[in-house]
Amino acid sequence: DAKTTQPPSMDCAEGRAANLPCNHSTISGNEYVYWYRQIHSQGPQYIIHGLKNNETNEMASLIITEDRKSSTLILPHATLRDTAVYYCTSGNYGQNFVFGPGTRLSVLP
């Protein structure tokens, strides 16, 4: 079973920031939080990952709470092409990789 929980769906207006939450209250101290997304009919795509500190790359920002029990993926200026299912997953070396049902983000014009 996935150790993360996410809302099943969210809407976001085009051009606005999309904030996708993820709860991982059972995460252990050495487990990373990873985010992937899957655009319809394509393979999942890696977005970003982090351990304790907030992270930013060209795709998104990842905000991890101080207690590491939850995180938020931020797409600063969502476009229609960001419509996808977003998966939050956690784990460490050698563990089985589990993807939950994710959050279906719809970016609306």
Add this chain to the structure above:
Amino acid sequence: DAGVIQSPRHEVTEMGQEVTLRCKPISGHNSLFWYRQTMMRGLELLIYFNNNVPIDDSGMPEDRFSAKMPNASFSTLKIQPSEPRDSAVYFCASSPNQGTREQFFGPGTRLTVL
């Protein structure tokens, strides 16, 4: 870089037939993963290899499924005999090393077993 390459992209077969799915990982990646995705069960890890050696095959559903990685640039997932419930999209992914979850997925093979 061409990314992870999978073939065929679509496969339609009849129940009882043997099916072989193929994957070429990204050059230089040490880990390779096979996933299956269905509407009912979502994305499931079937097996993964590190340096061509199977590390965890606990996700392989039953003995009808087998996977091999004869060298660093090629892997196969075989189903023999196939059944309608095997219909799914099968993804192959590769990763620079075992300790990371930064995996690069291929486009998938859509398998339909009639």
